[in-house]
Amino acid sequence: MFKNGGMAVATSSRYLSTSCTRFSNIGRQPIRIGSDVECATYQIPYEFCKTFTKGKDTINLDQQVVIKGPKGVMKLALPGFVKVLNENDLISVSVEDPTNKIQRAMWGTSRALIQNNVIGTSEGHLAVLRFVGTGYRALLETDENGTKVVALKLGYPYTPKLRVPVGLTVSSPNPARLLIEGVDKQQVKLFAARIREFKKPEPYKGKGIFVDGESIHLKEKKIK
Structure with missing residues (x-):
């Protein structure tokens, strides 16, 4: 507020809005598996790794998630920055750097693909x-x-x-x-x-x- 010719004039300050990085709502949800479903993660040797390009980055699919169930076996190749943990009949998926755009995009995608494989091997x-x-x-x-x-x-x-x-x-x-x-x-x-x-x-x-x-x-x- 400042005075102009004896009159008080109010001014409002305008601030630039900022938004924080949002983590994947889908990726952080755990996947529940039955006692008849197994989940294991294996490293893929570099010479057998498949790759894909995202912008200027080349991503190596250097790990494989194997889901076994009564209906069959499903294998899924994932990049190394995606972490898959199986504890107490719950599969949790995370990434090394959630602020990284590529890793954040792969987070939810990886979790959805793993859930599809769990449903496929258990129920079809x-x-x-x-x-x-x-x-x-x-x-x-x-x-x-x-x-x-x-x-x-x-x-x-x-x-x-x-x-x-x-x-x-x-x-x-x-x-x-x-x-x-x-x-x-x-x-x-x-x-x-x-x-x-x-x-x-x-x-x-x-x-x-x-x-x-x-x-x-x-x-x-x-x-x-």
Whole structure:
């Protein structure tokens, strides 16, 4: 406050706002595992390490987290700055420097991938496909090599056929439903997406292949 011609004039000070570094809300949450699930961490020799580039930095994936469960085994390569600790049936994930942008980004990602592997090896992952449309259905067949094949009836003059990848189990409770199960969540969802590509849901009649709880907002046709 200062005086101007005998009148007091109030002024307000403006401060620059600053924000503190926020740690990963996902990464710091522990993962609970059952008694039938094992978690172990192993170092990978330098000559066998995979790398990836983030900006100007090259990150070495020099450690491997192995999750064993009743459904199978999953392996995950992680950089050395990610610390995985398994104590009292709880897996905790941390990083060496939470203020580092790259390490902070990998913190939550690593924790999410480990949790997916824990769920996959203990319970398995599932994708449900719904075939909506007259005559749309899926048939399970076996080729001459004994490999299971998914045949799609989608109104085309031909029948698309996809081989079931190794490690996945496909079943059909009814012709308009397809269940894809597996230990690896990425492979389960990827195979579901490949099938969906043949007939994506369209917004006018609501026909197509829907994955899990997918829904679309129907549009009205423009009348000229």
